[in-house]
Amino acid sequence: MGILEVKGVGKRFGGLQALSDVNLSVAENSVHAIIGPNGAGKSTLLNCFVGKLIPDTGSVMFNGQSVLGRKPHEINQMGISRVFQTPEIFGDLTVMENVMISCFAHRDGAFRIHPFETVAHEADIIEQAETMLSDVNMLDKREMHAASMSRGDKRRLEMAMCLAQEPKLLLLDEPTAGMARADTNNTIALLKEIKEKRDITMAIIEHDMHVVFSLAERITVLAQGTPLVEDTPENIKGHPKVKEAYLGESV
Amino acid sequence: MKFLGLSAKDTRFLLIVILLTLATPIILQPFPEGSGLATFNAGYPDLMQRFAIFGIFAIGFNILFGLTGYLSFGHAAFLGIGSYTVVWMYKLLDYNVIWGLPLAVVTSGLFALLIGYISLRRSGIYFSILTLAFAQMSYNLAYSVLTPITNGETGLQVYSNDPQVLISEGETSPHFFGIVMNESAKLNLGDWQFTFNNGYYFTAIIAIVVFYISLRIFRSPFGLMLRAIKTNQTRLNYTGINTRPYTLAAFVISGMYAGLAGGLMAAMDPLAGAERMQWTASGEVVLMTILGGAGTLMGPILGAGFIKYFENIFSKINDQVLHGWFEWMPDGLEDFIIGLSHFFVGKSWHLTLGLLFMLVVIFLPGGLVEGGTRIWHAIRRDRKPKGPDPEHHPEHIPHVAEKEEF
Numbered sequence: 287m288g289i290l291e292v293k294g295v296g297k298r299f300g301g302l303q304a305l306s307d308v309n310l311s312v313a314e315n316s317v318h319a320i321i322g323p324n325g326a327g328k329s330t331l332l333n334c335f336v337g338k339l340i341p342d343t344g345s346v347m348f349n350g351q352s353v354l355g356r357k358p359h360e361i362n363q364m365g366i367s368r369v370f371q372t373p374e375i376f377g378d379l380t381v382m383e384n385v386m387i388s389c390f391a392h393r394d395g396a397f398r399i400h401p402f403e404t405v406a407h408e409a410d411i412i413e414q415a416e417t418m419l420s421d422v423n424m425l426d427k428r429e430m431h432a433a434s435m436s437r438g439d440k441r442r443l444e445m446a447m448c449l450a451q452e453p454k455l456l457l458l459d460e461p462t463a464g465m466a467r468a469d470t471n472n473t474i475a476l477l478k479e480i481k482e483k484r485d486i487t488m489a490i491i492e493h494d495m496h497v498v499f500s501l502a503e504r505i506t507v508l509a510q511g512t513p514l515v516e517d518t519p520e521n522i523k524g525h526p527k528v529k530e531a532y533l534g535e536s537v
Numbered sequence: 538m539k540f541l542g543l544s545a546k547d548t549r550f551l552l553i554v555i556l557l558t559l560a561t562p563i564i565l566q567p568f569p570e571g572s573g574l575a576t577f578n579a580g581y582p583d584l585m586q587r588f589a590i591f592g593i594f595a596i597g598f599n600i601l602f603g604l605t606g607y608l609s610f611g612h613a614a615f616l617g618i619g620s621y622t623v624v625w626m627y628k629l630l631d632y633n634v635i636w637g638l639p640l641a642v643v644t645s646g647l648f649a650l651l652i653g654y655i656s657l658r659r660s661g662i663y664f665s666i667l668t669l670a671f672a673q674m675s676y677n678l679a680y681s682v683l684t685p686i687t688n689g690e691t692g693l694q695v696y697s698n699d700p701q702v703l704i705s706e707g708e709t710s711p712h713f714f715g716i717v718m719n720e721s722a723k724l725n726l727g728d729w730q731f732t733f734n735n736g737y738y739f740t741a742i743i744a745i746v747v748f749y750i751s752l753r754i755f756r757s758p759f760g761l762m763l764r765a766i767k768t769n770q771t772r773l774n775y776t777g778i779n780t781r782p783y784t785l786a787a788f789v790i791s792g793m794y795a796g797l798a799g800g801l802m803a804a805m806d807p808l809a810g811a812e813r814m815q816w817t818a819s820g821e822v823v824l825m826t827i828l829g830g831a832g833t834l835m836g837p838i839l840g841a842g843f844i845k846y847f848e849n850i851f852s853k854i855n856d857q858v859l860h861g862w863f864e865w866m867p868d869g870l871e872d873f874i875i876g877l878s879h880f881f882v883g884k885s886w887h888l889t890l891g892l893l894f895m896l897v898v899i900f901l902p903g904g905l906v907e908g909g910t911r912i913w914h915a916i917r918r919d920r921k922p923k924g925p926d927p928e929h930h931p932e933h934i935p936h937v938a939e940k941e942e943f
């Protein structure tokens with residue numbers, strides 16, 4: 287049994303069958319990549335895991351519990367964090383405040399009324415947030431307005447926000463898109479380091495094969511809403527079906 | 538220096554606010570009596586009371602609108618509820634405001650809980666419309682079916698046959714343990730006259746307390762969550778935060794502020810009418826908050842002060858006053874200037890306010906506070922003009938980077 291068990295998931299948007307009969311099992315403490323051409327349904331699949339979409343058919347179990355029908359914040363509190371394809375951050379707040387919010391959510395849960403405490407006095411939260419920011423090399427930007435940063439920085443910030451929650455399952459939707467090569471390599475190194483430090487499972491969508499082959503232990507290839515193959519990186523590399531899906535060649 | 542859990546900077550800020558509030562009867566009376574400019578003096582008890590009361594209303598409104606971005610068009614309903622509560626306590630017990638005011642906060646809080654619970658199921662314009670609908674409903678109910686409670690069109694007031702079970706001899710108007718609200722001490726210094734009114738100081742001290750509370754909320758994790766709701770509610774949900782109770786808490790707190798403000802209106806003048814709940818009153822607090830600077834600490838207070846000042850001072854400038862000012866001009870020119878002024882003063886004060894509001898929204902999206910900050914920075918830069926200023930450098934980085942945004 288994997289930590290994430292997806293069975294027979296299907297999702298239709300009007301006339302478009304975005305997902306059909308998707309089965310997927312992500313083993314605990316592994317890195318599982320989901321690849322496939324544009325429009326294959328990868329992001330749609332993640333949306334079904336985090337409560338953004340409810341699939342028409344099938345089931346999604348996390349840690350033995352169904353996530354379907356739960357609200358996004360409940361699913362997050364179960365231990366699933368997600369980095370979005372277009373960065374979702376708090377643009378009007380500073381970088382530091384962005385990360386602190388994750389730390390508060392991790393410590394205090396979905397709701398806590400604390401109007402007479404002071405953010406500046408929360409030494410533990412500040413320390414955690416600073417550690418997280420230094421892990422992603424952003425400590426020097428802590429007072430910057432999040433909205434004013436480059437796309438790559440926003441993505442790194444979002445990753446820091448997700449990691450600060452110490453999730454059991456981290457979902458990454460193209461985490462290195464828009465990043466310079468050096469930052470991409472830093473991101474790979476960071477994810478590897480996190481992986482070594484603590485128990486974490488990652489499901490990663492990525493077009494950059496360098497990232498995929500550096501991190502993934504298993505790869506699922508998705509095309510037109512259905513998994514084509516699932517295998518180890520070595521076997522995926524030369525797989526004819528994969529080439530076909532990506533290059534659109536007919537056999 | 539730090540106190541009451543505030544940083545040194547906030548402590549200084551609070552002290553300045555306290556000082557200005559306490560000195561208001563002097564600050565607002567800069568011109569000698571009988572001089573041509575005495576019209577611009579605003580140190581009258583009822584006007585100063587209004588500054589403080591609407592300041593409280595706007596401070597509370599800002600906790601909802603300024604922090605979370607949820608724009609309520611129905612907060613006047615809580616104002617009315619607060620007033621009715623206080624007048625009822627006069628009728629049942631006695632004129633001591635100690636019974637009514639805390640109860641006004643509680644009743645308006647309960648109503649806010651109900652209205653907020655329903656309205657917050659939607660966001661954006663739909664939320665605004667729902668709050669507006671609730672407030673108009675309350676207004677109409679107060680006029681019609683609820684007449685036994687509200688005394689309908691006449692408005693609620695104290696009658697001689699009311700029970701007033703705690704009343705004592707000679708108690709005829711609102712007071713706080715014997716400190717009568719409408720009594721004042723007057724001080725004459727040469728041509729200047731200053732009025733120190735009990736009611737003003739009573740509301741001012743409450744205003745300082747609730748300002749302090751809002752300052753603490755702004756600096757708290759709760760305040761941080763509210764600001765996060767304004768910038769990206771989606772991210773907050775996917776970060777494991779249930780935003781609904783946060784917005785509801787903000788709504789209830791701001792409703793309680795409004796109820797307190799309404800209660801204080803009745804504490805200054807023992808009347809309550811349904812017109813206090815009308816949508817124009819709800820709109821007024823929106824204008825105050827935006828004019829001053831939504832989401833800033835001082836903004837709502839400044840906005841409330843500005844609007845009340847215009848309403849009371851510019852509307853008072855009539856032909857007689859204008860003649861007084863311009864009589865030295867040749868007749869034709871004087872008539873022309875006075876004719877022109879008619880568009881901006883007296884009954885037309887709304888036009889002046891409207892223009893001011895447009896100018897602020899267009900040129901100072903951050904409100905009067907932004908204007909103040911800009912002037913402050915300009916002065917500070919003027920003072921040390923030589924060479925690059927290392928202190929200011931970090932502030933510029935975000936601006937440069939903003940241009941890279943797509």
Ligand SMILES: Nc1ncnc2c1ncn2[C@@H]1O[C@H](COP(=O)(O)OP(=O)(O)OP(=O)(O)O)[C@@H](O)[C@H]1O
Nearest residue numbers: 299302304322323324325326327328329330331371
């Ligand atoms: N909310 C929606 N409503 C309608 N159609 C949608 C919706 N979301 C996705 N789609 C469609 O479903 C298909 C799959 O989209 P999805 O975003 O999952 O692709 P993807 O594999 O993530 O592609 P990419 O690599 O470009 O991100 C696309 O054709 C897309 O247009």
Ligand SMILES: [Mg+2]
Nearest residue numbers: 328329330371
């Ligand atoms: Mg996608």
